[in-house]
Amino acid sequence: SQDLTGFEDGNENPKGYELRAKVALICDGDDVPIHIGGSFALTQKWKHNLNQWARYIDNLWQFYT
Numbered sequence: 001s002q003d004l005t006g007f008e009d010g011n012e013n014p015k016g017y018e019l020r021a022k023v024a025l026i027c028d029g030d031d032v033p034i035h036i037g038g039s040f041a042l043t044q045k046w047k048h049n050l051n052q053w054a055r056y057i058d059n060l061w062q063f064y065t
Contacts, residue, residue: 004053 002008014020026035
């Protein structure tokens with residue numbers, strides 16, 4: 001999938017339940033016993049300057065037309 005800037009994200013996500021579980025869950029031997037079977041989430045907060053983005057799109061459109 002792509003975001004509004006064309007950046008492609010998620011193109012290397014594993015396919016299928018077994019592969020997803022393997023990379024998403026903490027396995028025996030990977031960490032301390034209390035963490036086995038757990039997972040964690042990483043979040044990001046983005047702040048977009050939509051006025052600047054609109055000007056960029058307008059300039060890009062004028063360049064190609």
